[in-house]
Structures are given as structure tokens and as C-alpha cells.
Amino acid sequence: MKQILHGHIVHAPKLGALEILENGYMLLENGKIAGIAGALPDDWKGCEIIDYSDRIIMQSFCDMHLHAPQYPMLGMGMDLPLLEWLNTYTFKTEARFADVDYAREIYRRLAKELIDNGTTRVCAFSSLHLESTLVLMEEFEKAGICGFVGKVNMDRNGSPELQENTEDSIRDTIKWLDACPKDAHIQPILTPRFTPSCTNELMAALGKLAKERGLYVQSHLSENTSEIEWVRSLHPDCPQYWESYDKYGLFNSHTVMAHCVHSDERERKAIKDHNVVVAHCPDSNINLISGVAPIRQMLNEGIWVTLGSDIAGGAILPMMGVIAEAIRSSKIRRIHSNWTVDFLTVAEGYYLGTTSGAHYFGAGDGFANGDPLHAIVIDDRHYVDTHRLSIRDRFERAIYRAKTDDICAVYSAGRKVK
Numbered sequence: 468m469k470q471i472l473h474g475h476i477v478h479a480p481k482l483g484a485l486e487i488l489e490n491g492y493m494l495l496e497n498g499k500i501a502g503i504a505g506a507l508p509d510d511w512k513g514c515e516i517i518d519y520s521d522r523i524i525m526q527s528f529c530d531m532h533l534h535a536p537q538y539p540m541l542g543m544g545m546d547l548p549l550l551e552w553l554n555t556y557t558f559k560t561e562a563r564f565a566d567v568d569y570a571r572e573i574y575r576r577l578a579k580e581l582i583d584n585g586t587t588r589v590c591a592f593s594s595l596h597l598e599s600t601l602v603l604m605e606e607f608e609k610a611g612i613c614g615f616v617g618k619v620n621m622d623r624n625g626s627p628e629l630q631e632n633t634e635d636s637i638r639d640t641i642k643w644l645d646a647c648p649k650d651a652h653i654q655p656i657l658t659p660r661f662t663p664s665c666t667n668e669l670m671a672a673l674g675k676l677a678k679e680r681g682l683y684v685q686s687h688l689s690e691n692t693s694e695i696e697w698v699r700s701l702h703p704d705c706p707q708y709w710e711s712y713d714k715y716g717l718f719n720s721h722t723v724m725a726h727c728v729h730s731d732e733r734e735r736k737a738i739k740d741h742n743v744v745v746a747h748c749p750d751s752n753i754n755l756i757s758g759v760a761p762i763r764q765m766l767n768e769g770i771w772v773t774l775g776s777d778i779a780g781g782a783i784l785p786m787m788g789v790i791a792e793a794i795r796s797s798k799i800r801r802i803h804s805n806w807t808v809d810f811l812t813v814a815e816g817y818y819l820g821t822t823s824g825a826h827y828f829g830a831g832d833g834f835a836n837g838d839p840l841h842a843i844v845i846d847d848r849h850y851v852d853t854h855r856l857s858i859r860d861r862f863e864r865a866i867y868r869a870k871t872d873d874i875c876a877v878y879s880a881g882r883k884v885k
């Protein structure tokens with residue numbers, strides 16, 4: 468089936484480069500992008516046109532780090548640093564997901580809010596519960612979300628209501644992997660919570676599984692200084708935090724590491740050399756007083772940086788808000804470097820929240836030919852002065868100001884889902 472979308476087309480094929488087609492046309496063949504043009508080519512004539520005149524068609528977002536079972540505590544518990552925050556709020560909230568009906572209700576609402584805000588691809592943590600993790604995958608699938616979901620592994624330093632023993636953790640992980648549908652848009656990803664949560668025995672078993680089944684891995688790295696000290700005491704043989712994952716084969720080009728706020732030059736070199744993906748979570752890092760990650764340095768060093776909401780350490784679910792936070796955080800680094808370090812531009816922030824994450828799911832650059840369409844349509848015609856503004860200005864205003872209702876359509880994997 469051939470369809471044409473008509474509107475102002477904005478996408479970010481390269482870091483810092485926005486491509487804008489005013490009154491452009493995008494040809495879709497069975498939901499896949501088959502071309503973009505400034506004027507309607509003769510051989511496209513006769514196809515059904517979906518008219519988004521004077522609206523902005525832009526790439527949808529990739530949230531590369533979020534905790535689905537923390538959705539009920541979104542926007543709460545913000546007066547504590549990471550380790551106290553985990554023990555006081557987080558573990559109690561996640562423990563409720565032992566109840567599958569509760570999980571179904573919460574995850575359905577989360578999936579809807581993600582799609583309504585234009586997040587169509589995710590790398591998400593579930594809780595440690597096998598059944599509820601499958602429910603999360605089902606609800607994401609039904610809503611039209613693509614990407615990865617991981618059953619969390621944690622066999623130490625949890626809480627009485629939220630911890631597995633090593634044997635159960637390994638057994639449930641295998642049961643869960645075997646229960647995941649093979650051709651779904653949501654696939655499993657191994658998810659050791661973070662080094663302090665997993666015994667060496669568990670890490671070794673996960674490393675073995677990752678290798679045997681070619682699985683992707685997600686976890687946390689160097690978020691907070693107390694956490695880094697803790698890891699050092701747990702792994703005196705590892706000079707740095709990342710080595711506590713690498714030792715077990717859990718630090719490679721299939722790995723997403725959230726935060727990396729305090730990764731120094733040596734750790735960043737390891738991230739780069741192993742082609743590990745950094746999920747930068749600027750709102751969470753400030754809320755939990757963790758720090759401001761050196762994103763400009765990482766980009767200069769060629770590190771693969773993406774963005775995550777990290778709800779509920781992060782209090783902003785819409786990725787447009789997360790992009791704006793990433794830009795602000797980079798400006799804080801600029802201020803504290805005596806203006807020697809460049810901040811992120813809006814075009815760069817948008818690239819990190821879209822194309823850079825999409826690469827992890829195998830997509831090309833921007834709206835690339837052959838890729839299933841992941842897009843949102845912004846209707847900003849009711850804002851002031853819209854008719855006077857350039858598309859570039861309207862795009863920027865959308866990043867900083869657009870509300871959920873301004874996203875009038877969402878496409879995920881070639882299908883209209885809002």
C-alpha cells in the first residue's frame with residue numbers, strides 16, 4: 468500500500484544537522500519510508516495523500532532508559548540522593564508489581580502516555596517479577612511501542628519485599644526469555660539492576676546467557692559518587708566500575724549503560740572502545756543530585772550518546788522535555804568550565820533523542836529510506852505568530868513548549884498509533 472504524508476518535514480540525519488522541507492512530501496510503501504521530496508514527483512501522483520498541511524512532521528523519540536514500575540511514583544520522592552531514594556521509595560513501589568492485575572493497569576496507562584507524547588521506541592527496565600514483565604511487554608506491544616524490556620535481576624542489597632535468590636533469578640530469567648514472543652516489536656534485554664544488586668554468581672550466569680543467546684544488555688554505570696565507592700568495595704579487583712560488568716562479558720556493543728555521570732577519561736575510553744551506548748538522563752541526574760554528565764566531551768571523543776527519561780529519578784516522561792533538559796545540563800557544564808566547553812544545540816539535542824537512539828534498533832539516519840516510519844505530527848497553529856515564523860523556529864518552539872495535545876498524530880513502525 469502506498470501513501471503520502473504532506474506537511475513540513477523535519478529530521479536530524481547527523482549530529483547537529485537538521486534537514487527541513489517546507490511543504491514536503493513523504494512516500495510510504497507498506498509503512499516504510501520510500502522517499503522524501505520538496506515537490507510532489509510525477510510518479511507519486513495518484514497515491515493517497517494524508518494531509519498535514521502547515522503541521523510539522525518530525526521523527527518520534529527513543530527513550531533509552533526508563534523504569535516502568537516506577538511510573539506510580541513519578542514526580543515524588545525528590546528530596547533524597549540515589550541510594551537513600553532507592554531504599555525509601557523505589558524498592559517499595561516496585562514490590563507492588565508482584566500483583567499482575569496492578570501491573571496490567573499501570574503499564575497500560577504508561578504505554579498510553581508514552582505514545583501520546585511521541586515516544587515510540589524504548590529501552591525499559593521492568594521489575595524483577597517474571598509475570599508482570601511479560602504483561603509490560605504485552606501492553607507496550609498493544610500500544611504500538613517498539614524496543615526492549617528487561618526483567619530486572621537483583622539477588623542482593625534489595626529490600627525484604629524486593630529481592631530474589633540467585634537460583635530463582637537465573638531460573639526466572641530463562642523462563643521469561645523462553646516465554647517472549649519471537650516476532651514481537653518488543654524484545655527482551657538482560658537487565659542486571661546494577662553491580663551492587665547482583666552477586667558475582669548471578670553476573671556470571673547473565674554473561675553466559677548474553678553470549679549463548681546473543682542478547683542485548685542494559686544497566687547503570689557511574690551515576691553517583693557513593694555508588695562508585697560501593698562498587699569499589701564490592702569488587703576490589705576492578706580498578707573502575709565498568710570492569711565489574713566487563714569481567715562477566717556484560718560490557719559490549721549490545722550494552723546500554725545509563726548515566727555515566729562520573730566516567731573519567733579512562734572509563735570513557737573503555738565505553739568508546741567497547742562501543743557501549745550511553746543513555747544520558749539529565750533530569751534524573753539533577754533530581755537525585757548525582758551530577759552533570761560530560762556529554763560534550765563524550766561526543767568529541769566519538770562516544771555513542773542517547774537520551775533517557777529515567778523515570779522516576781527523572782520526573783519528565785515526554786522526550787521533548789528530556790531533550791530540553793539535556794541542553795540545559797550542557798549549559799551548566801559550560802558555565803562551570805568558564806565557557807570553555809560547548810553546550811548542546813537544539814539540533815544536537817534532538818538528534819540524541821531520535822536518530823542516535825534509533826540506531827540501537829537498527830534504524831538509519833533520520834527519515835532513512837527503507838525504515839518503517841517512526842514519526843510525530845505537531846500542530847502548533849494555535850500558538851502566537853505561527854504564520855510569521857520559519858519552520859526552524861516552530862520546530863524549536865515545539866521542543867521547548869509543545870504539550871501532549873499538540874502532538875496530533877504518532878506513527879510507530881509504519882502504523883498510525885495516535
Ligand SMILES: [Zn+2]
Nearest residue numbers: 534687725777
Ligand atoms: Zn535507572
